[in-house]
Amino acid sequence: MASTTPLLSVRDLVIKFNLRGQVLTAIRGASLDLYEGETLAIVGESGSGKSVFTKSFLGMLDQNGWVDSGSIMFEGKDIAGYKSQDEWRRIRGKKISMVFQDPMTALNPLRTIGKQIEEVLELHQGLSGKHATLAAIDILSKVGIPDAQTRHKQYPHEFSGGMRQRVVIAIAMACKPKILICDEPTTALDVTIQAQILDLIRALQSDFGFTTIYITHDLGVVANVADRVAVMYAGQIIEQGTVEELFYDPRHPYSWALLSSLPQLGIKHEALYAIKGTPPNLFNPVQGDAFAPRNPNALNIDFLLEPPDFSVSPTHTVRSWLLDGRAPRLEPPPAIKALKAKYERSEQ
Amino acid sequence: MSDALLTVDKLRVEFGSSAKKRFTAVKDVSFEIMKGETFGLVGESGSGKTTIGRSIVRINELSSGRILWKGKQISGTISKELDREVVQKIQMIFQDPMASLNERAKVDYIVSEGLYNIGGFANEAERKAKVEKALLEVGLLPEFASRFPHEFSGGQRQRIGIARALIMEPELLVADEPISALDVSIRAQVLNLLSELQKKNGLTYLFIAHDLSVVRFITDRIAVINKGDIVELAETEELFEHPLHPYTKALLSAIPVPDPRQEKRKKIRIYDPACHDYSKEGPSWQEAAPGHYVLGNAAELARYREEIAGAHAAP
Numbered sequence A: 001m002a003s004t005t006p007l008l009s010v011r012d013l014v015i016k017f018n019l020r021g022q023v024l025t026a027i028r029g030a031s032l033d034l035y036e037g038e039t040l041a042i043v044g045e046s047g048s049g050k051s052v053f054t055k056s057f058l059g060m061l062d063q064n065g066w067v068d069s070g071s072i073m074f075e076g077k078d079i080a081g082y083k084s085q086d087e088w089r090r091i092r093g094k095k096i097s098m099v100f101q102d103p104m105t106a107l108n109p110l111r112t113i114g115k116q117i118e119e120v121l122e123l124h125q126g127l128s129g130k131h132a133t134l135a136a137i138d139i140l141s142k143v144g145i146p147d148a149q150t151r152h153k154q155y156p157h158e159f160s161g162g163m164r165q166r167v168v169i170a171i172a173m174a175c176k177p178k179i180l181i182c183d184e185p186t187t188a189l190d191v192t193i194q195a196q197i198l199d200l201i202r203a204l205q206s207d208f209g210f211t212t213i214y215i216t217h218d219l220g221v222v223a224n225v226a227d228r229v230a231v232m233y234a235g236q237i238i239e240q241g242t243v244e245e246l247f248y249d250p251r252h253p254y255s256w257a258l259l260s261s262l263p264q265l266g267i268k269h270e271a272l273y274a275i276k277g278t279p280p281n282l283f284n285p286v287q288g289d290a291f292a293p294r295n296p297n298a299l300n301i302d303f304l305l306e307p308p309d310f311s312v313s314p315t316h317t318v319r320s321w322l323l324d325g326r327a328p329r330l331e332p333p334p335a336i337k338a339l340k341a342k343y344e345r346s347e348q
Numbered sequence B: 001m002s003d004a005l006l007t008v009d010k011l012r013v014e015f016g017s018s019a020k021k022r023f024t025a026v027k028d029v030s031f032e033i034m035k036g037e038t039f040g041l042v043g044e045s046g047s048g049k050t051t052i053g054r055s056i057v058r059i060n061e062l063s064s065g066r067i068l069w070k071g072k073q074i075s076g077t078i079s080k081e082l083d084r085e086v087v088q089k090i091q092m093i094f095q096d097p098m099a100s101l102n103e104r105a106k107v108d109y110i111v112s113e114g115l116y117n118i119g120g121f122a123n124e125a126e127r128k129a130k131v132e133k134a135l136l137e138v139g140l141l142p143e144f145a146s147r148f149p150h151e152f153s154g155g156q157r158q159r160i161g162i163a164r165a166l167i168m169e170p171e172l173l174v175a176d177e178p179i180s181a182l183d184v185s186i187r188a189q190v191l192n193l194l195s196e197l198q199k200k201n202g203l204t205y206l207f208i209a210h211d212l213s214v215v216r217f218i219t220d221r222i223a224v225i226n227k228g229d230i231v232e233l234a235e236t237e238e239l240f241e242h243p244l245h246p247y248t249k250a251l252l253s254a255i256p257v258p259d260p261r262q263e264k265r266k267k268i269r270i271y272d273p274a275c276h277d278y279s280k281e282g283p284s285w286q287e288a289a290p291g292h293y294v295l296g297n298a299a300e301l302a303r304y305r306e307e308i309a310g311a312h313a314a315p
Helices: A050-055 A085-089 A113-125 A129-142 A161-173 A191-208 A219-225 A243-248 A253-260 A334-347 B049-056 B080-089 B107-118 B124-137 B142-146 B154-166 B184-201 B212-218 B236-241 B246-254 B260-265 B298-313
Strands: A008-019 A022-034 A039-043 A065-074 A096-099 A179-183 A211-216 A228-233 A236-242 A310-313 A316-318 B004-015 B023-034 B038-042 B064-069 B090-093 B172-176 B204-209 B221-226 B229-235 B284-289 B292-296
Touching: A008 A050, A022 A050, A022 A065, A022 A236, A039 A050, A039 A219, A050 A179, A050 A211, A096 A161, A113 A129, A113 A161, A129 A161, A161 A191, A179 A191, A191 A219, A191 B246, A211 A219, A219 A243, A219 B260, A228 A243, A228 A253, A236 A243, A236 A253, A243 A334, A243 B260, A253 A334, A253 B184, B004 B049, B004 B204, B023 B038, B023 B049, B023 B064, B023 B204, B023 B229, B038 B049, B038 B212, B049 B172, B049 B204, B064 B080, B080 B090, B080 B107, B090 B154, B107 B124, B107 B142, B107 B154, B124 B142, B124 B154, B154 B184, B184 B204, B184 B212, B204 B212, B212 B236, B221 B236, B221 B246, B229 B236, B229 B246, B284 B298, B292 B298
Parallel strands: A039 A211, A039 A228, A096 A179, A179 A211, B038 B204, B038 B221, B090 B172, B172 B204
Antiparallel strands: A008 A022, A008 A065, A228 A236, A236 A316, A310 A316, B004 B023, B004 B064, B221 B229, B229 B292, B284 B292
């Protein structure tokens, strides 16, 4: 599925925020390639920077935040340097758009949903009046809203949560973007509705051929949708690879910890693996590996020097000193081994 | 059954004042919670699971039915002594630790508020000692008593919420989605804490949640609730291995599993209430196999029994 030249290429991105006179480094040198047609999942805890990272592709950082260094190459241009809203408007909602987490707050309660879709079409495609209305109805039926003719005249409160999320997807889809960023698209929904929305996004992706980035902390959703996965911790991508590499052969101790703390992989009546402590305070500079203080097997060098990216395979990179040839060999925790063993059994 | 700690008998909760506006949130639901077990109540939003929890702690009034605590009725009008006992012995842990703590009170007060209400201490020194013990039990430092909630992370705040319940020395803890607002790594910490406390203090839990994967890990028995009806009740592994009711099957098929191979092969079932033919005979609450209850009519039950027998014959 992956082609050789990336659609979007991020290099050494650093994003800072000014909070009451203090500078917080939210993204500390993250690099990522996104290939056409794929589904990439970005996984991380709250505060890991996954939302800030992707918002920077749309120029949607808060007023007090800025790209300090690094580049975001998209269609031959470095969009990280964009300053004016005019420049961003050519990208945002048109070529890259976003589906937000909570459909209860992402829609304007005072406008009909038809109008909210038409707004995007008017701005980016110059449609107006009847043409815009017809296009909006067409998009609504594509996202699976029955009876779009009458529904487009209704207000958000007349829709259920799942239907509202379909409307949010319709707005994001309206201009046939190249990249669709879904920020926790199903966290606010029930499991049965969640499954339907994930299926819808997958179906739209194969119909329209866009590339999807999922931001989520739910590893079950990741397993369901992703081709590739990037794990973020304290503003860096600490491991990335294909979904199978990440689940069946993870190498970073944080990825281990994240997977083995899942109740689904735990053994009943035994304690779950729990990560001690909290993520680092990003107001202060981080020395060495940001995960070291929470890593029970941290090496001395973890506290001194930041690890580089090590390649495990052409598609799998890990930012941890454990991958260095001189580091002691560590066995992954039991939950990871069990998952791997199950995979190997199904291979045979 | 004699050793039931809590019995919910044909519980019905209705909202709305006039007959026209009436909405039945919980429809004649019955179940028992045994001493020392973890009982899971699972359903989607709007299913009535939280309403049941709130009825048990006497926040919501019942329209009909009754709730028994160790055989004594605790719903409706009850004596002052019994009310005090129930307030002390049944405690609740809430979903969102960001919203359930008083921002303007110190941890010391938050944790001991219940004690103030029932006069659960003889002097200031005893109260302080109790707060200290509760904080230590949930893995927090006693010094934290003098701090305010905003100084804590989500996981720590949930621990404060648990300490506030523990200080009352409860026997039953009603935990309403206690980990769904927490981060993945913090969830494991809180789940471990809950099962540790259960072993140490012999607690009984009513665990209300929508996330079946968490419920499978922590509970002994599960009741699945849909639109105010409990549709199925069984021991946890039995329910996961041999779900009978179509709604349970749909719910189980929808849980995302952290295993890409399995996840990409899976088929999702959609529950259609029209699949039941209740025109001739309505559904009733029946035991399909020992300890495995399901809501269905005679025809469905016959089919369910066959299904279970078939599943047990061919492992």
